[in-house]
Amino acid sequence: MARFDLPTGVHRVKRLTKTGIKFHFYGWRGGPKFWEGTERHPTAPEFFAALAAAIETPKPSDYMTPQMVDDFLSSAEMPKGERTRQDYRLWALRFAQAFKDDPARLFEEPESRGEVNEWRKQWAHSPRQYDYAGTVVTRILNWAWKDAGKLRAHYCGDFRKVYEADRAEIVWTPDHREKVYAVAPPWVSRILTAGCETGLRPADLVTLSRGQIEATSTGRRIRIRTNKRKRTAYIPVTPTMSALLDATADGQFLILTNPKGTPLAARAASDALRYWRNKAGLTPEALGYDLRLQDTRGTAATRLLNSGLSLGEIASFMGWSVRYAAAVIEHYARVSPDESDAILVKLAQAKGGAS
Template identity: 25%
Template sequence: MRTRLKGINTVKRTLADGTVATYYYHRATGFRLTGEPGSTAFMASIAEAETKSKNRHEGTLSGLIRDFDSTKQWRRLAESTKKEYRRVLTFWDGKYGTVPYAALEDKQFRRDVLKWHDEFSEEKPREADNRVTILARVLSWATKDGPLNRNVMDGFERAYDGDRSELIWLPEHVDAFMEKANEEMKLAIVLALHTGQRQGDLLKLAWSNYDGTHIKLRQGKTKRYVAVKCTKALKQTLDGLTRTSALIMTTKTGKAFKKRYFAELWEKTCTDAGITDLHFHDIRGTTVTMLFQAGCNLGEIVSVTGHSLRRAQEILDKYLARTSTMADNAIAKLENVLETDFAKRPAKREASNEAK
């Protein structure tokens, strides 16, 4: 049984004499390959097709996109980011892939892209901004280290105001969430509040990342290494859990959370709790403010959350501009982050306690 050949289309044809012939085509160029798979002639045919493909895209946006795919800037991206880049760059490749270098440097190209952005952003401002940002990233690389002389998309005006620095979870939000949450969602918010980590990193967090006193991990997005000392409340929660999987956060059946399923459960809990304007990611800003309230300086804060110094300062600037105090009776130190029962007991209770 032959495995499917990557980048090769296999076509079978019934000939006039009734025999079945198999033909192979290079998917990107449609070039027919000669010889049998694995043979010298077949490999030489693939090399010829690859050369034709490269020459076909040379000097165009398509070529830039393919060249960017082999740079260190690309390799540094998280896998989830690469997936998103591929999606967006496929769109631009289809729309402007044949545009030559000279036109990419022309102001008319900027006008064309911004015209599309203006129209598309009427309904989907975030997606419009996202697509142009990724295109501008490729053009920026091509200007700095590639064949272009200038990036005409530099400094485009965004349609979506995505600054959520001042949106944080207050104690009343957490109390409302905890009241409606199942045990899996309770554990999720406790981990998020006490570590300040991203959802993606928490979903992948393994018991091997916890040594009894610290949670140590390398963040997927920034590749920063962080070691978060567990508060007494978080340690009590983790030590009280039954380890049914290599991962700390699992579904009721002990399986790893799919990103979409987790988002659905989180959103349902927020809706049930009457929380409409806060996201999971906003908890990171909450942790920053709680650490600040506990007396931590910027360096100490970013060593826990993995934020840049500038981003942490932006969050605090927005927070401090909005209010001079933040429920001092409820949040004084990170150790006493939430004056609710959940912070003083394991997130998962024994079934016998549930029955009472």
């Protein structure tokens, strides 16, 4: 055996984990996993001992569900966003564990749909998780069928959605924000302010830097290529956002950081705001709904309309329909005492221009 060759038949899969790159090794493609580690070419005696034990297992003729999931996780079909990739990996591995003894061709049978639904019932208490489990399974099986050619067909598509996400009426009002500002540390308050003034998603908020702030004839704007839609957005800097930028420490490149002054992850920013939101008494139980960092976008839509963006521009940037954008702005204006009737007049004019 050449120095860098794997033993004949061993299948290696590269994984990117939170702690770095790892390699998973299988006795054969579709066979049992017997080793994982950071070395691409393991030479430890324990590696060969584990391989010897693995190949004593009778080799099945079927392509097994865990291997299908493993191949999917290594494929180009995985979502691009890091947060979504983590979520897909979580649900894909749950699916692989539940059907670890089943060949992938099981899902070519009509009865498989009932088995998947039975598995999803574990999360029936959470419509959002129940739906997400079905979404990931469908995407894996679609890939195995249409792209990888491992299945002739499958019966697990078009699961009925039970979670209805219409968050047009969930916005951060001035009262909400003041309650958080009263208890949260400054670095968390800055996250909330930046979200409410820019409308950026968490993944874009945490990468916002001085290099993306540009001078204009009337003030400043943010020029940013958004993470999700891969489009360049131009966002007016509102007076409140201008004050936040001016208060950023000299030499600090990123606008938002953690208490140590180091970069934030999108999930960490969301989790921090959730923690201090609860400390401020704005729990889901108290409000009747779950107020999240993403919901700052409704507040921002109103700010951006006031700053001169058209309804169509706001909708395009937010990834909303014009109708939905108008509904969000109208609701915010009606529930926020700091907004005058002027914003409703401006909204009516914007609707007219968008029709």
